[in-house]
Amino acid sequence: KAIVLFDSAYRLVEVLSLSSYQFSEMDALHKGWFTEFSPDDLEKMKNGSSGEDKLLRSDGQNMGGAWPGQAFSLQVKKVLFHEKSKYQDVLVFESETYGNVLVLDGIIQCTERDEFSYQEMLAHLPLFAHPNPKNVLIIGGGDGGILREVLKHPSVESVTMCEIDQMVIDVAKKFLPSMSSAFSHPKLNLFVGDGFEFLKNHKDSFDVVITDSSDPVGPAESLFGQTYYELIRDALKEGGVLASQAESPWLHLPLIAHVVAFNRRVFPNVRYAFSAVATYPSGIMGYLLAAKSDRDLSVPARVVNDDDIEKMGLRFYNSEVHRASFALPQFVKK
Secondary structure, three states: OOEEOOOOOOEEEEEEEEOOOOOOOOHHEEHHHHEEEEEHHHHHHHOOOOOOOOOOOOOEEOOOOOOOOEEEEEEEEEEEEEEEEOOOOOEEEEEEOOOOOEEEEEEEEEEOHHHHHHHHHHHOOOOHHHOOOEEEEEEEEEOHHHHHHOOOOOOOOOEEEEEEOEEEEHHHHHOOOOOOOOOOOEEEEEEEEHHHHHHHHHOOOOOEEEEEEOOOOOOHHHHOHHHEEEEEHHHEEEEEEEEEEOOOOOOHHHHHHHHHHHHHOOOOEEEEEEOOOOOOOHHEEEEEEEEOOOOOOOOOOOOHHHHHHHHHOOOOOOOOOOOOOOOOOOOHHO
């Protein structure tokens, strides 16, 4: 196995064997480019070829590598922030083509150019699947994008947000203003802490719960297990809807199948949807939706017309996209 480094003109510079190369954090920022490696590949590069895989996990089970054998790069114009918080490595850089980019533990979380495609789908799929959402809980979402979208619904009376890492909120306010603009909204109740622990103390409280987490490694691992979803079920009111990011069908089918299977033991109604997000691995992101009712989640309970779309400033979500996102390829259905 080898690491292949290119200069800014994409010419081959050098090939180094993993056994003789010690990877450092700054190697992801090489000659003006940031490269997002799979967490398990990154672990091997840091520790040499004998390093252990840093694998995706759910309920303590090994779900395989994140996206081994591939990487994604963006050209860096300027590094704006790079520090380690109590929980993770936090990087923000200005890219040449995608605006400012938030990276946690080496994994791209959002870019200013395409963030709306993810934020709108994760927020509006569950909110429009509910006939009258009033109380909403967001677990994670420290960049503020999901919060921004939730508050576009006039029926929403209060939004509770539980983010574990204050540093993510702080850097979003400073470097991602278009996403973090709603942190001062009077309907927001912000708690900085563990969402898993927060749920234990809130029963029958929310119409919609949205989990906007990173991949199931590090601080987000507990948010991909059955116990977590049982806590969400208990926190939802009757007829409540949940949504969570659910990885890419091109890369994570075992994890998706596992999460869907145990959620069908927890909820009477579980569906999987997906859409395009340019800067996420494989360019696809999946969404798990579940409800404490038999309502068809693939059909919006409230249809948005052109006036609604303009008023809400929607750039990706509409009622047709809502329905279409649940149409799964045959290999995913199986």
